[in-house]
Amino acid sequence: xxxxxxxxxxxxxxxxxxxxxxxxxxxxxxxxxxxxxxxxxxxxxxxxxxxxxxxxxxxxxxxxxxxxxxxxxxxxxxxxxxxxxxxxxxxxxxxxxxxxxxxxxxxxxxxxxxxxxxxxxxxxxxxxxxxxxxxxxxxxxxxxxxxxxxxxxxxxxxxxxxxxxxxxxxxxxxxxxxxxxxxxxxxxxxxxxxxxxxxxxxxxxxxxxxxxxxxxxxxxxxxxxxxxxxxxxxxxxxxxxxxxxxxxxxxxxxxxxxxxxxxxxxxxxxxxxxxxxxxxxxxxxxxxxxxxxxxxxxxxxxxxxxxxxxxxxxxxxxxxxxxxxxxxxxxxxxxxxxxxxxxxxxxxxxxxxxxxxxxxxxxxxxxxxxxxxxxxxxxxxxxxxxxxxxxxxxxxxxxxxxxxxxxxxxxxxxxxxxxxxxxxxxxxxxxxxxxxxxxxxxxxxxxxxxxxxxxxxxxxxxxxxxxxxxxxxxxxxxxxxxxxxxxxxxxxxxxxxxxxxxxxxxxxxxxxxxxxxxxxxxxxxxxxxxxxxxxxxxxxxxxxxxxxxxxxxxxxxxxxxxxxxxxxxxxxxxxxxxxxxxxxxxxxxxxxxxxxxxx
Amino acid sequence: xxxxxxxxxxxxxxxxxxxxxxxxxxxxxxxxxxxxxxxxxxxxxxxxxxxxxxxxxxxxxxxxxxxxxxxxxxxxxxxxxxxxxxxxxxxxxxxxxxxxxxxxxxxxxxxxxxxxxxxxxxxxxxxxxxxx
Numbered sequence: 001x002x003x004x005x006x007x008x009x010x011x012x013x014x015x016x017x018x019x020x021x022x023x024x025x026x027x028x029x030x031x032x033x034x035x036x037x038x039x040x041x042x043x044x045x046x047x048x049x050x051x052x053x054x055x056x057x058x059x060x061x062x063x064x065x066x067x068x069x070x071x072x073x074x075x076x077x078x079x080x081x082x083x084x085x086x087x088x089x090x091x092x093x094x095x096x097x098x099x100x101x102x103x104x105x106x107x108x109x110x111x112x113x114x115x116x117x118x119x120x121x122x123x124x125x126x127x128x129x130x131x132x133x134x135x136x137x138x139x140x141x142x143x144x145x146x147x148x149x150x151x152x153x154x155x156x157x158x159x160x161x162x163x164x165x166x167x168x169x170x171x172x173x174x175x176x177x178x179x180x181x182x183x184x185x186x187x188x189x190x191x192x193x194x195x196x197x198x199x200x201x202x203x204x205x206x207x208x209x210x211x212x213x214x215x216x217x218x219x220x221x222x223x224x225x226x227x228x229x230x231x232x233x234x235x236x237x238x239x240x241x242x243x244x245x246x247x248x249x250x251x252x253x254x255x256x257x258x259x260x261x262x263x264x265x266x267x268x269x270x271x272x273x274x275x276x277x278x279x280x281x282x283x284x285x286x287x288x289x290x291x292x293x294x295x296x297x298x299x300x301x302x303x304x305x306x307x308x309x310x311x312x313x314x315x316x317x318x319x320x321x322x323x324x325x326x327x328x329x330x331x332x333x334x335x336x337x338x339x340x341x342x343x344x345x346x347x348x349x350x351x352x353x354x355x356x357x358x359x360x361x362x363x364x365x366x367x368x369x370x371x372x373x374x375x376x377x378x379x380x381x382x383x384x385x386x387x388x389x390x391x392x393x394x395x396x397x398x399x400x401x402x403x404x405x406x407x408x409x410x411x412x413x414x415x416x417x418x419x420x421x422x423x424x425x426x427x428x429x430x431x432x433x434x435x436x437x438x439x440x441x442x443x444x445x446x447x448x449x450x451x452x453x454x455x456x457x458x459x460x461x462x463x464x465x466x467x468x469x470x471x472x473x474x475x476x477x478x479x480x481x482x483x484x485x486x487x488x489x490x491x492x493x494x495x496x497x498x499x500x501x502x503x504x505x506x507x508x509x510x511x512x513x514x515x516x517x518x519x520x521x522x523x524x525x526x527x528x529x530x531x532x533x534x535x536x537x538x539x540x541x542x543x544x545x546x547x548x549x550x551x552x553x554x555x556x557x558x559x560x561x562x563x564x565x566x567x568x569x570x571x572x573x574x575x576x577x578x579x580x581x582x583x584x585x586x587x588x589x590x591x592x593x594x595x596x597x598x599x
Numbered sequence: 600x601x602x603x604x605x606x607x608x609x610x611x612x613x614x615x616x617x618x619x620x621x622x623x624x625x626x627x628x629x630x631x632x633x634x635x636x637x638x639x640x641x642x643x644x645x646x647x648x649x650x651x652x653x654x655x656x657x658x659x660x661x662x663x664x665x666x667x668x669x670x671x672x673x674x675x676x677x678x679x680x681x682x683x684x685x686x687x688x689x690x691x692x693x694x695x696x697x698x699x700x701x702x703x704x705x706x707x708x709x710x711x712x713x714x715x716x717x718x719x720x721x722x723x724x725x726x727x728x729x730x731x
Binding site for chain 2: 051054059061062064066094102103104105106107109111112115122124126127128129130132133135136137138139140143144148205208209210212213214226228242244245259260261263266267324363364365366367368385386
């Protein structure tokens with residue numbers, strides 16, 4: 001590529017396109033040709049900058065000059081002044097709320113300002129494949145403190161006092177879990193510690209990030225748990241789809257063994273502890289604790305009835321402590337800084353922080369850790385940077401296939417275990433998917449139920465048959481075959497499954513359906529009664545139409561249509577053959593005049 | 600070799616000094632986000648290029664390390680340069696080509712390459728690489 005002295009970025013997101021950025025590109029190129037500088041300049045149409053209210057947005061590099069609300073009339077002057085004479089066109093530079101600037105460090109961003117990193121403290125800072133770096137950041141100091149100066153009961157009391165609750169979703173008090181396993185009597189004295197790293201919720205990657213970024217924290221925390229409950233052996237159950245996490249964890253285990261941190265007589269004490277990785281083959285149900293234990297034992301990954309609880313009869317019928325990756329990642333920090341320090345963060349009943357994987361219709365997709373009690377609004381608008389393309393927020397989904405959707409009216413909910421349950425969702429492991437006005441909530445419920453139905457192990461009838469029946473009803477509703485009474489039938493089935501399924505998968509599977517019915521009943525009713533999908537997602541309920549008055553007959557849509565469903569003479573309005581149309585939406589994107597609609 | 604507590608303490612002090620590069624000592628610690636998100640965005644060639652150039656230019660005071668998820672997946676590959684006062688500069692959307700300039704300007708001459716840092720307007724990071 002030839003050297004370009006300047007790059008001009010023009011926002012090509014939906015917002016800026018509708019305010020005319022496409023014609024700006026053409027005008028800009030025309031002016032550059034006029035001044036004979038087109039060879040020196042590269043014009044790039046970019047994705048949404050997230051600043052739709054300032055659009056169309058134009059940025060000129062290398063200076064990084066940020067022009068807002070540029071009109072086609074401004075272009076000749078911009079080219080002449082900025083690109084030919086090299087003078088910034090002050091009147092168009094965005095200055096209202098602070099000019100475009102270059103923060104030197106990522107920590108200066110709003111994304112990080114409301115965060116508090118405890119579980120992720122080392123992620124993105126240390127080299128995860130070098131035990132010395134972990135040690136350099138106070139690694140294994142907590143294990144040293146525990147082994148040399150605390151009794152097992154003192155360790156458990158510290159964890160209890162910290163108020164730490166299970167980060168895998170259930171929110172059971174971790175210290176209490178440890179106490180049960182500590183008190184449980186094993187016939188031959190053998191007990192186990194296990195780590196649940198079978199992260200399966202769609203869109204969730206918290207545990208993967210901890211294992212990839214700070215694997216030694218898990219090794220250290222599991223050793224501490226082993227000391228507290230009297231176990232000598234630990235298993236980490238990781239899904240095989242996480243090759244980098246597995247690789248780094250194995251390196252960490254090997255390094256710890258080499259240093260004598262895992263193995264016999266750690267630090268010259270009587271404590272002996274060893275760790276082993278077990279790979280999951282990808283069944284979602286294996287994230288459920290009893291199914292996970294079956295899988296570790298080499299059996300079919302199906303849940304067992306509880307009681308007996310794992311703390312009494314877990315792995316190989318021995319008392320077992322099973323915690324999630326993120327739960328463990330907090331343990332060394334609690335031991336080192338004290339329970340009071342940890343309990344000072346968070347809300348009354350949910351202490352500490354929570355890691356979320358933020359995804360969906362949000363500007364700043366990423367991994368974040370916030371103190372419990374942060375509101376959904378702060379997460380979405382301050383940390384997440386809002387919704388792209390100037391769209392309206394509709395709902396946030398927490399807890400994955402076990403959780404529910406929180407509508408705009410609950411944006412000020414303070415996030416903690418109990419508030420989310422009160423709102424009809426759950427904390428879950430930390431996936432947070434943001435949805436905007438273009439998402440159909442019936443379709444979302446259908447998506448999650450299809451997932452859980454597919455992943456149901458089939459052991460208990462309520463889950464195996466009940467979720468199937470629910471899915472069939474949802475398929476009918478989305479397919480335009482919904483009937484009066486379907487909503488009530490869904491609710492009845494949901495309550496039955498919730499109260500009778502064997503394990504957490506089935507007990508929570510109806511949640512996405514129930515919460516969308518609760519908050520978005522009007523969308524269900526529109527599908528059933530009016531046979532309309534208000535968000536324009538459910539294809540069976542859509543009809544694509546070309547508006548006669550605005551169609552210029554350019555033929556672009558007909559050329560792009562993959563099934564040749566569009567026909568018409570040049571320069572005359574085209575028509576769509578609804579029999580042939582597969583409702584793929586390609587024509588809507590291709591039409592330069594916005595003449596094609598779906599309704 | 601099993602390590603005693605005293606040996607661990609020695610490692611801790613030595614490493615902390617290396618990582619924080621002790622005040623007054625010259626040099627940089629360069630970390631590359633190499634979690635799944637970073638690798639998927641192309642962090643590996645960036646890391647390789649960094650190591651090659653540091654070695655080729657014999658920059659003895661520069662250490663290059665991989666690290667986990669820095670948090671903002673959409674800005675990956677991310678390279679962060681920590682100076683001797685533990686202040687850091689974040690370069691985003693890095694490529695092997697950009698590495699050359701960062702090495703020559705920042706690591707050799709000490710000048711931050713502003714054009715590879717983030718551009719923020721109205722609190723939002725402008726993503727200049729995503730083509731519409």
